[in-house]
Amino acid sequence: MIRDTETLQILLDSLRQFVNEALIPRENEVAETDNIPDDIVVQLQEMGLFGLTIPEEFGGMGVTMEEEVNIAFELGRTSPAFRSYIGTNNGIGSIGILLDGSQEQKLKYLPGLASGELLSAFCLTEPDSGSDAASLKTSAVRDGDHYIINGTKRFITNAPHADIFTVMARTNPDIKGSGGISAFIVERDTAGISLGKRDNKMGQKGAHTSDVIFENVRVPASQLIGGVEGVGFKTAMKVLDKGRLHIAALSVAAAERMLADSLQYAIERKQFGKPIAEFQLIQAMLADSKTEIYAARCMVLDAAKKRDQGLNIGTEASCSKMFATEMCGRVADRCVQIHGGAGYVSEYAIERFYRDVRLFRIYEGTTQIQQLVIARNMIRDAQS
Template sequence: MSLDPDTLEQFLDTLDRFVRERLIPNEHKVAEEDAIPMGLIQEIKDIGLFGLSIPEEYGGLGLTMSEEVAAAFILGQASPVFRSLIGTNNGIGSQGIIIDGSPEQKQMYLPCLATGEMIASFALTEPDAGSDAGSLKTSARRDGNDFVLNGTKRFITNAPHAGLFTVFARTDPTSKTSAGVSAFLIEADTPGLSLGAIDKKMGQKGSHTSDVILDDCRVPASAILGAEGQGFKTAMKVLDRGRLHISAVCVGAAERLIRDSLAYAMDRKQFGGPLSDKQLIQAMLADSKAEAYGARCMIEETARRKDAGRKVTTEAACCKLMASEMVGRVADRAVQIHGGAGYMAEYAVERFYRDVRLFRIYEGTSQIQQLLIARNMISDAAA
């Protein structure tokens, strides 16, 4: 359901003010302490950010795709860790339930996810199954009316804080592909589910990942999300929205980096005048602006197409590829414009340079996006 224009404008204005006045001033503290303060998490809950994409009937804001990317453009201008905290509740952690969940599953989990009372986590990746997710080894053996799960999931975002995991496991041991994989909704306190140590990462300090370990973890058959053996079909259904959301966050981060770089270049004096007077600096600023604007336009158009009910799998992959690669280039130029200062931790560009590198990896690597785009082009041409 789309918000009326006045309500949407009011919400986006509130979010913009919250990002500028509360999130950005706390970025350094969060990075230094590798944790978001509990008081700030409560503020994030209070303005409804955990339920951006969850339908209003379950307590969320029920934003359309276009409205969600508009919010993500703003939210992306603060440290990515804040978006990561709410990302799984709005994306892959809730959308599968919204699309394929039973009425009981929706009533049980979506209201808690919308308020942030419960954090969702999406447990797909394994030590030997990342981009080749169809090769996952986690097993789910039927035992009467239950399933018993065994395996290890790796690099699982928000796992240390999650109350609910969407776990993908192979229910058909004879299958060696994505066929025969099922999705299970498993609460964090279920016996047999445990966590590894919190991972130490290159960037995005304050956003936590860890292994999820399943050791004879017993769940009822009613924990299956959607139909047995259809887990990957459920996963694929949520990817378009997730990729557009991440793409918009990339644009937000790029726009923040451009703003910081421009301010620094206008203030910093070199060779008798401000850096911004130097044509080579102007070229880097202009290239960054043009690329960020191009990605923004792609995302807005693709979001409109999705809201109109059109299939946008290829276009969403194009957006993810373009935006994630773009923000990496913008971050690199931002460090270059700052010169030696850009290598110092006191400037946000140093942290963003590390933080945005992850965007080219999760929600499908750049290489996976290339394969998807090309394969869809070939399939469409052959039809």
């Protein structure tokens, strides 16, 4: 649901200008230094981009899902590292607090997250717990007015920079599944927290991940999200539909950027005395990509509108995430092919995007997990 079309369009126009003039020109710098420049971070803060999804009462913009995916269509046209840096504050790093946190927790953390003064990280994945998140082993044992947390979290986005961690830990070892898992807000300077080395990833330079290690970390019981044990996994699952739609929208935007670059290259590149854009096999790859991008965009917008209407979009979110991310991979492959040998060298952005977008098919639930979610929902609905 778009609350004010004119206001949203002003924001989107500003974002498009910011992406074109401030972010795209710095992509190579980020890739080469593996770091987002401080002046860019300040601009992200000044534009309010850390608080897009946080309600206005806590200093954010409180955008709807439809507004959010339209914003992602703009931000996703540049290096994913920029979006990743603000992403946890707008997604899994804040939504759990917003949905299930106490009023005291919301007032303490959400304004700082909205302004970008605080950076968040979401600690769910472990060395032996990925897609099967309910099997996590990190423990939180009650000790008077505190919990003692022990365990290791893996591939945690923004961990090297985070000020607070939302940590999923098992408070009831007798419950082996998701029912024994609780969620905690753990501040960075708490004794016993250490970080592993930064992960050296295939792509997405500038977006940092690492292990987060908890060794006898004493956390006040007041940091238990919502003050209730055993609902942490449910909190985590509540943000999945939203996160999956967001990644789907980013995939659409990245595909549009790759296609635009490739179309321009095909118009300018000449072989056999004419632009390669005139070759029908090149045209087929351009047309297939355009068609799939259009289909994915329509899916994402439809699912976003339904979520804003309060409908259950578990199936639609998984469909959108699966189709859009797989589509993005196919477009990336075609665009490298259109560039030919030039697409295999870092002089052109497509080489970097080809590596960057590969992650979209993995996080927020792999393609295979989306297939299982979709099929199980279909079977459940047919039997109900």
